[in-house]
Amino acid sequence: MRLAILLLYLSACSSYVDRMHRQIDRDQARHEQRRLSQLNFQQSKMNQKKDMVNKNSPMLSSEEAKVVVPSIKRKYISSSRAKRRYSDNDLNDNSNGGSLWIGSGRGHYLFASNTKKISGDIVLVNIQGKMKNEMTLELKRAFPKDPFEEEGTKKAKSGDAAAAPAKAEGSNTKSGSDAEAVHDRLSCVVVEEINQEHLLLRGRKGLLYEERKRFVEVSALVSRKDIRDDNSVNSNSILELNIKVLRY
Numbered sequence: 363m364r365l366a367i368l369l370l371y372l373s374a375c376s377s378y379v380d381r382m383h384r385q386i387d388r389d390q391a392r393h394e395q396r397r398l399s400q401l402n403f404q405q406s407k408m409n410q411k412k413d414m415v416n417k418n419s420p421m422l423s424s425e426e427a428k429v430v431v432p433s434i435k436r437k438y439i440s441s442s443r444a445k446r447r448y449s450d451n452d453l454n455d456n457s458n459g460g461s462l463w464i465g466s467g468r469g470h471y472l473f474a475s476n477t478k479k480i481s482g483d484i485v486l487v488n489i490q491g492k493m494k495n496e497m498t499l500e501l502k503r504a505f506p507k508d509p510f511e512e513e514g515t516k517k518a519k520s521g522d523a524a525a526a527p528a529k530a531e532g533s534n535t536k537s538g539s540d541a542e543a544v545h546d547r548l549s550c551v552v553v554e555e556i557n558q559e560h561l562l563l564r565g566r567k568g569l570l571y572e573e574r575k576r577f578v579e580v581s582a583l584v585s586r587k588d589i590r591d592d593n594s595v596n597s598n599s600i601l602e603l604n605i606k607v608l609r610y
Contacts, residue, residue, distance in 0.1 A: 480555065484551055485551075485552060486592075487548040487600075488597060489546040490598050494545050497569065497580075500606075500607050505571065505572060550564055561584055562581065564579070566578070577608040579605075580603070582603050
C-alpha cells in the first residue's frame with residue numbers, strides 16, 4: 363500500500379515538473395518572437411530613411427553637374443566675430459574711461475560716494491545763519507508789527523541804550539561762527555531733477571513767530587556733489603533759495 367502511494371506521489375511530481383518546463387519553453391519562444399519582430403520593424407525604418415535620402419540627394423558625378431547646391435543652407439560668419447578662446451590679456455582694461463560700468467557721470471564710478479537722488483527722495487537741509495536770517499526777514503515782511511507797540515518797546519528799552527554798543531560788538535565777534543553753525547533742520551523732498559548735476563528741493567516748516575506758529579515753504583536749488591552721505595546738505599551750499607510764507 364505504501365509503495366503504491368509513493369509511486370502515485372512521484373508520478374504527480376514528474377507531471378508537474380514537465381508542465382513547468384513546457385510553460386518556460388513557451389514563454390521563451392514568445393519573447394524571442396517579440397524581439398525578432400522589433401528588430402524587423404527597426405530595420406524597415408532604417409531602410410525607409412535610406413530610401414528617402416537617396417531620393418532627395420541622388421548620386422551625382424562631376425560630369426553631370428559642375429556645381430552642386432547643398433540641401434542645407436548654413437550661415438557662416440567671419441573669424442573675427444566667431445567664438446574664440448580668451449586669454450589673460452583680454453582681461454586688461456585698455457580703454458581711457460574711468461568707469462567700470464556702462465555710461466558716464468558721477469553715479470557710474472565705483473570708488474565714489476553715490477549721491478544719486480530721484481524725485482521723491484528726502485534730503486535734510488541744515489539751516490545755517492544766512493538762511494535763518496532770510497526766513498526771519500520773510501516772516502517780518504509777511505507779519506509786520508504794530509507801530510504803536512514798537513514805540514512802547516523803544517521807550518522801555520531807552521534806559522539800556524548805553525549797553526547796546528557793547529552787545530553789538532560781541533555779536534560781530536560771533537558772526538563768523540554763527541554763520542556756519544546749524545540752528546535747525548528742514549526736511550525737503552526732491553521735486554525735480556534739473557539735470558545730472560542739480561536738483562530742486564521743496565519743503566515746509568512750522569516756526570514760532572510772535573508767539574504764534576507760522577509756516578514757511580522753501581524751494582532750493584542744490585548740486586548733487588554738495589549732498590552728504592547722510593542725505594543732508596548745508597544751507598550755505600544752496601545755489602538758489604526761495605522762501606515763501608504760507609498765510610493760514
